[in-house]
Amino acid sequence: MTESRSDGAAAERDRKAAATAERIAALVGSDTWTAQFGTAKVVVAAGNWVEAHRRVAAELPFFSWLAAVDWARDVAVGEPPEDPETPERYEVMSRLADVTEGEAVILSTSLPKDAPVLATLSQVYGGAEWHEREAAEMFGISFDGHPNLVKLYLPDSFEGHPLRKSFPLLSREVKPWPGSVDVEDMPSTENPEA
Amino acid sequence: MTTDPRMLMHHSDVAVSVELETPDMTLNLGPQHPSTHGVLRLVARVDGERIEEVEPVVGYMHRGYEKLAEVRTYPQITALVNRIDWVSGFANEVAFIVAAERLMGIEAPERAQFIRLILTEMFRISNHLVFMSSYPLELGAATPLMYALRERERVLDLIEGVTGGRFHPNFNRIGGVKPAAGGGSNQKNVVQDLPAGFLSETRDAMEKVLQVCDDMVDLVLGNEIFVVRTKGVGVIPPDRALAHGVSGPNLRASGVDFDLRKVDDYLPYDRFEFDVPLGENGDCFDRYLVRLEEVRQATGIVLQAIDSIPSGSLRAKVPRVIKVPKGECYVRAENPKGEMGYHIVSEGGRGPYRLKIRSASFSNLSVLPWLLEGVLVPDIIAILGSLDFVLGDVDR
Numbered sequence: 001m002t003e004s005r006s007d008g009a010a011a012e013r014d015r016k017a018a019a020t021a022e023r024i025a026a027l028v029g030s031d032t033w034t035a036q037f038g039t040a041k042v043v044v045a046a047g048n049w050v051e052a053h054r055r056v057a058a059e060l061p062f063f064s065w066l067a068a069v070d071w072a073r074d075v076a077v078g079e080p081p082e083d084p085e086t087p088e089r090y091e092v093m094s095r096l097a098d099v100t101e102g103e104a105v106i107l108s109t110s111l112p113k114d115a116p117v118l119a120t121l122s123q124v125y126g127g128a129e130w131h132e133r134e135a136a137e138m139f140g141i142s143f144d145g146h147p148n149l150v151k152l153y154l155p156d157s158f159e160g161h162p163l164r165k166s167f168p169l170l171s172r173e174v175k176p177w178p179g180s181v182d183v184e185d186m187p188s189t190e191n192p193e194a
Numbered sequence: 195m196t197t198d199p200r201m202l203m204h205h206s207d208v209a210v211s212v213e214l215e216t217p218d219m220t221l222n223l224g225p226q227h228p229s230t231h232g233v234l235r236l237v238a239r240v241d242g243e244r245i246e247e248v249e250p251v252v253g254y255m256h257r258g259y260e261k262l263a264e265v266r267t268y269p270q271i272t273a274l275v276n277r278i279d280w281v282s283g284f285a286n287e288v289a290f291i292v293a294a295e296r297l298m299g300i301e302a303p304e305r306a307q308f309i310r311l312i313l314t315e316m317f318r319i320s321n322h323l324v325f326m327s328s329y330p331l332e333l334g335a336a337t338p339l340m341y342a343l344r345e346r347e348r349v350l351d352l353i354e355g356v357t358g359g360r361f362h363p364n365f366n367r368i369g370g371v372k373p374a375a376g377g378g379s380n381q382k383n384v385v386q387d388l389p390a391g392f393l394s395e396t397r398d399a400m401e402k403v404l405q406v407c408d409d410m411v412d413l414v415l416g417n418e419i420f421v422v423r424t425k426g427v428g429v430i431p432p433d434r435a436l437a438h439g440v441s442g443p444n445l446r447a448s449g450v451d452f453d454l455r456k457v458d459d460y461l462p463y464d465r466f467e468f469d470v471p472l473g474e475n476g477d478c479f480d481r482y483l484v485r486l487e488e489v490r491q492a493t494g495i496v497l498q499a500i501d502s503i504p505s506g507s508l509r510a511k512v513p514r515v516i517k518v519p520k521g522e523c524y525v526r527a528e529n530p531k532g533e534m535g536y537h538i539v540s541e542g543g544r545g546p547y548r549l550k551i552r553s554a555s556f557s558n559l560s561v562l563p564w565l566l567e568g569v570l571v572p573d574i575i576a577i578l579g580s581l582d583f584v585l586g587d588v589d590r
Contacts, residue, residue, distance in 0.1 A: 009459055010296070037523035039537075061436040064454075064526075065557075067550040069539055077542040078264035082520050091536070095524065095552075099436065099450050102457030106524065106537075127438035130560040138260075142379045153253035153589060162261055169265055 013038030016103075024105045027059070028052035041093075041106040046118055053094070053124045060096040060105065066121070066131035068139045070080045072165040090116045090139055094128070111141065115182055120146040138163035218246065223253050223574065231578075234559075248566040248574075250559065254590035263549035268294050268368060268516050271549070275536075276362040278553055281324055282317040282530040284357070287366040288512060290525035292460045293525035294368050297518045297540055299313045304462070305506040306370035309388070310398075311461045313353060313365065313500045314527075315492045317545025318402055320349050321530035322443075322485045324494075325582045329482060330414050332579040333423055339415045345406040348399040355389040368516055370509030393500050400493040407490055414482070424478035427578035428565055433478060438564075439557030442532025444581060445519035447484045448476030454528035461527075466498045485582070517544055531555055531582060554586035 014035055021033040022041035030052075032043040044052040069091040073080060090111040097104035100113040111118060120143040121128035132143045140161040143149055151158065160167055224235035233254035239247045259278065263271050265308040275290050288310055295301060296412045300312070327342030357363035357372070365372050414420050430440060432448045445452060453470040455463040471487035473480025518540040526535030532554030539548040558581050565577060 007333045009301075010299075013459070026415040030308045036521055039522055041522070061433070062441075063437055063557075064533065064535070065439070065537075065550065065552040067537065077261070078545060078547065079541065081547065093550075095537075099445075099452035102454070102525075125437045125439075126434070126564070127440075127557055127560050130556065151253075155253075162258065167261075169261065175445045190415040 020103050020105050024056060024060075024107075026126065028107070039106065040104065041108055043108050044095060046109045046111060049092075049107075050108040050119045050121060052107060053096070053121050054063065056096055056107065057124050060098050060103065062097040062099050063125035063127040064097050065097040066092065066094040066111075066128055066135060068135045068141055068163070069085050070139060070163065070165045075165040077165065088113050090141060092112070092118055092130075092135065092139070092141065096125075116141040117144060118142070119144045122163060137161065140164065195281065217351070218339075225251075232588075233585055234585055234588070236566075236574070238566070238571075238574070243570050243572075245566050245569055245571065245574070245580070248563055252559070252585070252588050257584045257590065259590045260549055260551055263546055263551075265545065267544045268518060268546070272366055273362070273364045275551070276364055277586060278551065278590055279529065279531060279534070279555065279584055280361055281584055282321045283362045284353070284365060285314045285317045285527065285529045286534060287364070288314055289460060289525045289527035289529075289534055291366040291368055292527075293523045293536045294516075294518055296525065297476060297521050297523045297538060298368065298512075298516075299519075300369050300510050300512060303506045303507045303510055306508050306510075307462055308503045309356070309371050309508070310366065310498055312496055312503075313356065313363070314461065315496045315499070316349050316353055318492045318530045319489050319496075320346050320353075321582075322489045323349070323403070324416070325485055326410050326482070326489070329579045329582075330417070330420060332575050334421060335414065335417060335420060339411060341406055341409050341413070345399070345402045347404055352392065352396055352399055355392060355395075365519055367512075368511060370507070371510040373508060385520045386526045396496060396500055400497055403493050407486055410486060415486075421479065423573075423576050424482065424580065426475070426477050426479075427573050428478045429476050429571070430561060430565060434561065434564065435476070436513075438561040440532070440561055440577070441557065442529065442554055443484045443488060444481055444532065444558050446470065447473035447480040449474055454523050454526055454533060458526065458527055458528075463495075465502070466495050468492075468495050478576050481580045481582070515544065517542060518546070526552065529554055531584075531587060532558060551590050553587045553590055555581075555583035555585075556590070559583050559588050 017038050017040040018035035021035045025033040025042045028044055030042050030044050034041045054192060069087050071086055071091060073084060073086060081194055091108055093106050093108045095104060095106045118141060120132055130152060132146055133149060135141050136143060136149055137151045137154050138161055218239050218241055221240050225233040235251040237249045237251060238245050259274055262274060268319045272287050275286045278286050285459045323346040327339040330338045354360050355364040357545045430448050432450050435445050449472055451470060451472055468491045471484050473484050520540055520542045522539050524535055524537040526533050534554055535552035537550035538546045541547040566574060
C-alpha cells in the first residue's frame with residue numbers, strides 16, 4: 001500500500017514539475033528543460049538571464065534562492081563528477097516560486113571558467129542582492145550592475161573563493177578527519193535487516 | 195574656553211540664530227548585543243533619532259557547511275544541518291533527508307513519517323515559545339519568559355524522551371528514523387519505538403502549551419506598552435516580502451496565505467486539519483499574533499497525529515553503504531522560521547557534489563536594510579526581534 005502511494009506521489013510531483021518547466025521554458029524562449037525528482041529546471045542563455053527573470057517574475061514572484069555550482073574535472077575536495085567529460089563551467093541557478101499552488105522553477109545558466117560574469121538580478125528581485133554577494137565571494141563570479149558587490153560572509157582580507165572545487169579544505173589536508181574510518185559501519189548496525 | 199558667564203550666554207545666542215545643524219552619526223550595534231540572537235552587527239547612519247541607512251554585517255557565525263558537505267557522507271551531513279537553526283534542530287534535518295530519499299527512490303515508512311511530523315511540530319512549538327517570550331523581554335517585559343519557557347521545557351523533555359537530545363537530535367536516517375533512545379541498536383520490537391507514557395504526556399503537555407498561549411494573550415497582547423511599540427511598526431508589504439524571499443510566519447503576517455505544509459508533500463500534512471493563521475498589516479504585532487496562533491494549530495496537529503499514528507517499521511530497507519544516484523533534487527520544508535530547503539546535486543557518490551542550503555533567516559534578514567530605513571533607533575530592537583531569526587540560520 002505504501003509502495004503504490006509513494007510511486008504515485010513521485011509521479012505526480014514529476015508531472016507537476018514537467019508542466020511548470022514546459023510552461024516557463026516557453027515563456028522565456030528556451031527549449032532545454034528537465035523535471036526530475038519533482039524539481040523543474042529551465043536552462044537559459046547567460047545573455048538572456050535578466051530578461052528571463054523579468055518575464056517569470058510576474059508569475060512566480062517569490063525569490064527563493066540563487067546559488068552556483070562549480071563543474072570541474074579535477075577537484076581538490078570530495079569526488080569528481082561521474083562523467084569525466086563533464087564540460088567545465090560555473091552553473092548559476094535561481095529558484096523562483098509562486099505563493100498559491102506551490103509551483104516553482106529553477107532557472108539555470110552556464111558561465112565560462114575564465115570569465116564568469118553575469119548581470120545582476122537585484123533590479124528584478126530585491127532578495128537577489130545578498131545571494132549574489134555570496135555567490136561572488138564563494139565562486140568568484142562577478143555580477144554586473146550590482147549595487148554593492150562586497151563580501152558578505154568572508155572577511156575583507158580573505159583571498160580565494162572557498163566553494164570552488166580547486167579550493168582545498170586545508171585542515172583536512174593536514175590531518176585526515178578521524179571519524180572517516182568507522183562511518184560506513186554505522187548504518188548496518190542500526191538496521192540489521194539491510 | 196572662557197568661563198565668563200556673559201560670554202557663554204553670547205555663544206548660545208549665536209547658536210540659536212543660525213540654522214541648526216545635526217551632522218549624521220554612525221551608530222554601531224553589535225556584534226555582541228542581547229537582541230541580535232547570535233552575532234549580528236548593524237552599522238547605522240543616523241540623523242538624530244532617525245535611521246537614514248543601515249548595513250547589516252553578517253558572517254560571524256559562518257561555518258562553511260556547504261563546503262563541509264562536499265567532503266561528508268549523507269548520514270554525517272544530518273548531524274551538521276541540525277546546527278543551522280539551533281532552535282528548531284530536528285526540523286532542519288527533515289528536508290535534507292527527504293531530498294536524499296527522493297534521489298534514491300526510497301520512502302520512509304508511514305510510522306517514521308508520523309514521528310518526523312510530530313517532532314517537527316514540537317520543535318515549531320518550542321521555537322515559537324522562545325520567540326513569544328524573548329520578544330517581549332527585548333521590549334522590557336521580563337515576566338512572560340518564565341511562563342513560556344516552563345512549558346517549553348515540557349516539550350523539550352518529550353523530544354528528549356524520543357530522540358535522546360534536546361536541541362540537536364540527529365534522529366533522522368535515510369529511509370526513516372533512528373530507533374528511539376534506550377531501545378538500543380538491536381531493537382526489533384517496533385512497539386518500543388516511542389517511550390512509555392509518551393502519548394499521555396504529550397496530551398498533557400499540549401494542554402499546558404495551549405494554556406500558556408492564553409496567558410501570553412493576557413500578559414503580552416494585553417500590555418499597552420507592547421501594543422504601542424509593535425502596532426504599525428516595521429510593516430513589510432507583501433510584494434516586498436516576496437521579492438526578498440521572506441517566508442514563514444513573517445510572510446503570513448503580511449497577509450500572504452502560503453504554507454508549504456499545505457502545498458508540498460514532504461510529510462503527510464494532508465491527513466490533518468489545521469488552519470494557516472494570517473496577519474493583516476504585516477507589522478511587528480501581526481508577526482507575534484501569527485506565531486501565537488501557529489502554536490495553537492501545531493498542538494492540534496500533534497494531538498491528531500498521536501491519535502492516528504500507524505504501527506509498522508521505523509525504517510525502510512536501505513543499502514549498507516549509502517550512495518545517492520546522479521541527479522538534482524530540491525526539497526523545501528515549512529520550518530518554524532520559514533522555508534528551509536536543500537538542493538542536492540549528486541554525482542553518484544557517498545556525499546553530494548554540491549549542497550545548496552536555503553535557510554529561512556537569511557532571506558528574512560535580507561529585507562532589513564529596506565525595512566529599517568527611516569525608523570527610529572528604539573524601533574530597531576522591536577523590528578529585529580519580530581523577525582525571529584538566529585544567526586546560525588543566516589550564516590550557515
